[in-house]
Amino acid sequence: MTAARQQASRPAAGTVIKCVAWDIDNTLLAGTFIESGTWPPADPEMAAALAELGSRGIVHAIATRNPPAAASYAAQATGARFVAVEAGWGRKSAAIGRILADLGISADALAFVDDDPYERAEVSFALPDVLVLSPEDMTDALGWPEFSPAVITDEARRRSELYLDRKRRQAAERGFGGSRDDFLRYCRTEISIDPASEADVARLHELSVRTHQFNSAGRGATEAAFHAMIGAPGQEVVTVRLRDRFGDDGIVGGCVTEHGEDGIWTVRLLMMSCRAMGRGVIDALLAWLIRSAAGHGARTLEVPSALNARNVPLRLALAAAAFRAPGAGPDPTAAGAADAQPADVNADQGGKSAGGRQVVYRRSLAGPLPELPGWLTGPAGSPRAEPADSLPAGPADSPQASIADGQGARRDP
Amino acid sequence: MILDELRLILAEVTRRPELADAPADAPLFGTGIGLDSLSGTLLLREIAHRCGVDVAAEDINLDALASLATLAAFVQARSPTADLG
Numbered sequence: 001m002t003a004a005r006q007q008a009s010r011p012a013a014g015t016v017i018k019c020v021a022w023d024i025d026n027t028l029l030a031g032t033f034i035e036s037g038t039w040p041p042a043d044p045e046m047a048a049a050l051a052e053l054g055s056r057g058i059v060h061a062i063a064t065r066n067p068p069a070a071a072s073y074a075a076q077a078t079g080a081r082f083v084a085v086e087a088g089w090g091r092k093s094a095a096i097g098r099i100l101a102d103l104g105i106s107a108d109a110l111a112f113v114d115d116d117p118y119e120r121a122e123v124s125f126a127l128p129d130v131l132v133l134s135p136e137d138m139t140d141a142l143g144w145p146e147f148s149p150a151v152i153t154d155e156a157r158r159r160s161e162l163y164l165d166r167k168r169r170q171a172a173e174r175g176f177g178g179s180r181d182d183f184l185r186y187c188r189t190e191i192s193i194d195p196a197s198e199a200d201v202a203r204l205h206e207l208s209v210r211t212h213q214f215n216s217a218g219r220g221a222t223e224a225a226f227h228a229m230i231g232a233p234g235q236e237v238v239t240v241r242l243r244d245r246f247g248d249d250g251i252v253g254g255c256v257t258e259h260g261e262d263g264i265w266t267v268r269l270l271m272m273s274c275r276a277m278g279r280g281v282i283d284a285l286l287a288w289l290i291r292s293a294a295g296h297g298a299r300t301l302e303v304p305s306a307l308n309a310r311n312v313p314l315r316l317a318l319a320a321a322a323f324r325a326p327g328a329g330p331d332p333t334a335a336g337a338a339d340a341q342p343a344d345v346n347a348d349q350g351g352k353s354a355g356g357r358q359v360v361y362r363r364s365l366a367g368p369l370p371e372l373p374g375w376l377t378g379p380a381g382s383p384r385a386e387p388a389d390s391l392p393a394g395p396a397d398s399p400q401a402s403i404a405d406g407q408g409a410r411r412d413p
Numbered sequence: 414m415i416l417d418e419l420r421l422i423l424a425e426v427t428r429r430p431e432l433a434d435a436p437a438d439a440p441l442f443g444t445g446i447g448l449d450s451l452s453g454t455l456l457l458r459e460i461a462h463r464c465g466v467d468v469a470a471e472d473i474n475l476d477a478l479a480s481l482a483t484l485a486a487f488v489q490a491r492s493p494t495a496d497l498g
Contacts, residue, residue: 180447181447213454278449278451278452280449283449283450309470312454312457312469313450313451313453314450315469315473315475316450316453316454316475317449317450319442319474319475319476320443320450320453324474324476325473325474359473
């Protein structure tokens, strides 16, 4: 089954596996789980692979045609943590689909391991982007680039824990009656935007490679590129941290902004982890960027962005923050858009963006600016920061937040 | 009516049943309906699924998302399956 790697539908480069979904019978276990019988031990090779992949920041899930008790037993027998469990008698591809939705990741970020050729074929057919492997493939697969992130950050090591925090947060949200903002306050959400330092470079690089749904560049940036950008005159690199009562997500986003002399600020890279989706982070970051640029007298904020099928969430956030791409026509790469007109296509700065074209989203800084949410802490030392006590008091559960106009992080040329 | 269908989808993806009666001209972004990137992505996915219209591919600026009325007009003009009656 070593041919699995040659699947034509796999994207060529840069795809990293974020989650492996495992079958149980004759895959994780050296035998078949029978509810009333003697339970087989873990397969030692698979248990070793689970541990090794876990140490690289890859999380595990279970897709089994067994009762949930089998998943609990497999977790105990292998010693691994499973962030999503699908135990039931439906199609495996449907189970994988639910795992993808549950974790908020795309199909090409998931590998599926099953000893049964029928199950593998069914998943391959229904979800061609999933990397489908047999247990025998796993020994080799540990050496493949898909399973070998270049750097393993603190966030990566804690990824299983972060996904489990996320599940608890989602369960709380389902039972919560109020608005999204009320829920973010209840969670004691804290978003903090800080100037990036050299210590953040590994994580910034990792985000640039791993993020797709919220990535304006559509391609990764090297560590060397981040080292060069941090501290460069006229440029600002910031990190975005997120935490709440359910856990500390660490750095979930970042951006690189160029401060033009002509009153135009350009966001060269804007990225956020999809794990932070729905938690107000991207809106807070855009609001902060807009206010920061306006506070320094810029007239226009630009976000050159790749257009691809995957970063629609970023485009929604830009549209919500009143960014527009003047003159941009339909996406000619999309099905049903064959009559596309030429658009305001920006010559890509320094390389071709993967799988799409680029447009420039712009926002005028004249007129009303978006409010900063109460849970955002911007860089300190802003001369124009409003005193925190002048703000309307939030509910008793709201976080202590100091609101700044975001000017402190600017590095003047 | 496509507008009613969109209201139902919106109520579903935002998990806010009261949006099944949202006014057609209320802005989708910003205060009021407060569509964000998560609920917006789910909304566009459902529209593609149920109406066969890929709004994100055909509207780079997502101007169709100004209000339920503009979205309904956009979908209606392109949908192969829309109820035109």
